[in-house]
Amino acid sequence: MRIDAYTHFIPAGILAAMDRLGAGQQGIGKRMRGIPCIYDLDARLRMLDEFPDYAQIIAYSSPPMEDVAGPDKVEELCRIINDGLAEIVSRHPHRFPGFVAQVSLADVPGAIREGTRAIRDLGACGVQIYTNVNGRPIDLPEFEPFWDALEKLDKPVWIHPARRADFSDYKSEDKSLYEIWWTFGWSYETAAMMARLVFSKVLDRHPGLKPIVHHFGGIVPMLDGRIGPGWDQIGTRTSDADYASLKASLKKRPLDYFRESFYPDTAVFSSTIGAQAGLAFYPKENILFATDCPFDPEKGPGFIRDTQRILDSLGLPQETLDLIYFGNIQRITGKTFVR
Template identity: 40%
Template sequence: MTESEQRIVDGFSHVLPAEYKDALDSYAGGSHVVSGLLDSIPELTDVDRRLDLMDEHGVDVGVLTPASPPVETIADRRGAVELARTMNDGIARIATEHPDRFVGVATVPMNDPDAMVDELDRAVTDLGLQGALVYSSVDRRPADEPHLGGTGRPIDRPELDPFYEAVTDLDVPIWLHPTRPKTVPEYVGERDSKHLIWQLFGWPFELSAAMARLVFGGVFERHPDLDVIAHHAGGMLPLLAGRMDVHAELFETFGDADVGGDLSRPYVDHFRQFYVDSATFGSVAALECALEFFGPDRLLFGTDAPFDVDGGAVSVERSLEAVARLDVSEADRRRIYGETMLDLLA
């Protein structure tokens, strides 16, 4: 393959189908935690504008993942199922109308494990979507128990195992996305997170914590063929891999911790099972950390578009430039830009 034949696949971008946005606004009474943000980015809903963005920057294929917020933070179990179905129908419509440009990824109602399996099967088998996005924690509605110190329930709970089994049976990936509400403060005595800490720093932590629960909670052990694409280059994990190794050994040796003691192989091997995307918003150093830890075969081009002040242009430009600056072979760069993602979707 020559450089001119390079296909660029944005493996982690977001979409908000028009029919789903209407349903979301209806369930939320016209307002929710990020309603103003979603209203300000027309590229989430306007497919023509999204295609223009891709064409301008040479992106051949966009993998469309559901935009936040998680459906279970908006509605009860029944409503979350309805919202998920509406979202998935909308994403499938866009992918069907533009089969050469878009690949669709489903959302699932994470507050109903049985419905997660049913909707995954419908989305993949009937609608032709290529997997599902899950969030780093489950079932935390903004008004529910705002001061318990956590963001929701962990994703390694046994009741989610049938979902992970269904994912591997269907041979599709999971896209792992962080979530943390403003209503979870960092300090005692405060009602909300201040200075956007919940988003700027909280989301990378939540992503890393969810990755740790999948590993230490034995999800990869029970489902060794599970493919998980973690957003934002794997959050804090690549940067802190050395700390994790040293301190796990320290506390296992001199403390009462049992880190990964029930796993059949070293836990670091499980962590390297993740795929991660390049959505570091231009940070080459962060990508270099991810590249060193996960290797070039596990790093995928992804942008988080269109979540920036220019409808995705900033995210796409910075992601393209960061990957171009990596010190890798051209063969590895081709894999990062698209070949590995296309293999996952095959």
């Protein structure tokens, strides 16, 4: 049994709502129109027939609702997404045994209300947010009630990278060129978010949080030396802040937070090297099988096929494969998925 913990689908209701708001044909929203398996349920089901021992947890993708509408509208839009995903799960539980509720931290009380409703009333596996909220980091004090609520709900929070072309790579420019904002930017964005949750002590204040990080945590596995021995010396490079005292006040070594406090997924775009690095960095009890379907060049089956092939080719013990393929996601969501 293989349960894909991070795949994307956009329900028809939210596409219609975005069109009414004039956001459905812009930027990343326009790109989605060229991937039928992300919005056409029949196309998605036909594609999944290729994988009989495989099922998907579905989550909304992009753009974030806070990019589409103001804070007064995001709760309503998230409700449309969640009702649509829940209906798909109820109709096709053998293919989609669970979904991730979408919330928007542009409206913190609304995010708590909608996340609670989706988990308690609709059976959501957890909630999804983004690595920033309109450019604001998610460790700010204004978001503390959300972390408190998620810890009490005892469900994971899927954290998706968010960065656009208008986030330039150099101060002298107005935009990121060559899709650097995505290729390197999303991987950096994820790692930066993880660091903010560590050093702002969100994870110390909420030890029960279960943050799921996409793409094996971006650049994190490749930088274990900088995160480890490098950040063991935090403060030596800074004169305007007492980071040495901050480090001393943390409950764990910085490296240990990155390794132990996050749940990374295996969606690394058919990269054997990336998978090996992630598997070497994180404990097997934290790693979740995921593919980022349907964003492969084939627009559906490619990353599913490649990710399974890579994991099955590395000589991992069956016990480890069972944890990655279904055991870990069942444990952290508190759900039993049956194929």
